[in-house]
Amino acid sequence: QVKLVESGGGLVQAGGSLRLSCAASGGSFSSYNMGWFRQAPGKEREFVASISWSGDLTWYADSVKGRFTNSRDNAKDTLYLQMNSLRPDDTAVYYCASRPASLKSGRESSEYNYWGQGTQVTVSS
Numbered sequence: 001q002v003k004l005v006e007s008g009g010g011l012v013q014a015g016g017s018l019r020l021s022c023a024a025s026g027g028s029f030s031s032y033n034m035g036w037f038r039q040a041p042g043k044e045r046e047f048v049a050s051i052s053w054s055g056d057l058t059w060y061a062d063s064v065k066g067r068f069t070n071s072r073d074n075a076k077d078t079l080y081l082q083m084n085s086l087r088p089d090d091t092a093v094y095y096c097a098s099r100p101a102s103l104k105s106g107r108e109s110s111e112y113n114y115w116g117q118g119t120q121v122t123v124s125s
Helices: none
Strands: 003-007 010-013 018-025 032-039 046-051 058-060 068-073 078-083 092-100 119-124
Touching: 003 092, 018 032, 018 092, 018 119, 032 078, 046 068, 046 078, 058 068, 078 092
Parallel strands: 010 119
Antiparallel strands: 003 018, 018 078, 032 046, 032 092, 046 058, 068 078, 092 119
């Protein structure tokens, strides 16, 4: 089975940056689309970004477009989310997830088969 482990979360001031990583094992990483979701206390899990198996296609939620960059290094079996210009409302637990290779964006959490445990991102005002 696929195992995903997020890292890189932490506390940052508004306007700052963080880079999240998602290390994958137990499968063929390059055969999966990958996605990032986040969940704040009392709110539903929401789509953040996704990327195709090759990295050639990326998709973003409107709320993060222009601030976040999704990328992957298939040689290292690792997914990245570079987060710039962070805002307090970006505060959430961030999860990475995998799904079979697709040319579609995968904006629904139900489309993903495997999930990491999440990493906390806190943005102070």
